[in-house]
Amino acid sequence: MFLAGSSTTASIVEWAMAELINHPDEMRKLQEEIRTTIHGGGDNQQITEDHLGKLHRLKPVLKETLRLHMPSPLVLRETVEDTELLGYHVPARTRVIIDVGAIARDPATWERAEEFLPEQWFGDDGGPLAAAAAGQDFTFLPFGGGRRGCPGAGFGMASVDPLRRACCATSTGSYRPVGRPRSTWMRWGDWPCG
């Protein structure tokens, strides 16, 4: 339980930060939302559950990060009865590995499958992680599904305080996005943090 709950959440926060650093426009928009919603123009640094429901930009960012960088991209099952699947006969008691990571990057479903596009989740019912957490969207199963689906989905997604803090980091340090020339390196202190 400890491992299942900690490395997954940590990984998603790290990947979200890496994507945001590589997409400074998205970073600025998210910072703006966080500043308005949580800081409210004042000194408040305390994040509460009420805030999470109001961070509409944060949820698509996390969902898109999960799509591209699933912490558990393989889901394991054993068939309980004989099944026909895409012309293949799969006998009962066969162990199958479902590549949910590949499904989430399938160009047949996702138009620009390899790009980081949080916007594609906007207008997604206001609670964009709900369907994913419940394992009801078969194009996007970061938490698996069914009886053995992840019981910590809601908790994991609520554990985003480190992301908020990291977005507003004012300490200095540098980060070199992979594959980018040195001139585009960013320093933590370069971000407009309030």
Ligand code: HEM
């Ligand atoms: C971003 C965060 C997380 C992701 C992406 C994630 C993903 C997953 C996935 C894909 C599975 C396999 C589901 C299946 O086979 O259908 C799973 C199982 C599990 N997860 Fe998570 N998880 C996350 C956070 C957490 C947290 C915070 C906890 C606990 C506090 C947790 C506890 C578990 C446990 C106990 C299982 C095994 C369930 C079983 O076998 O019945 N996970 N998780």
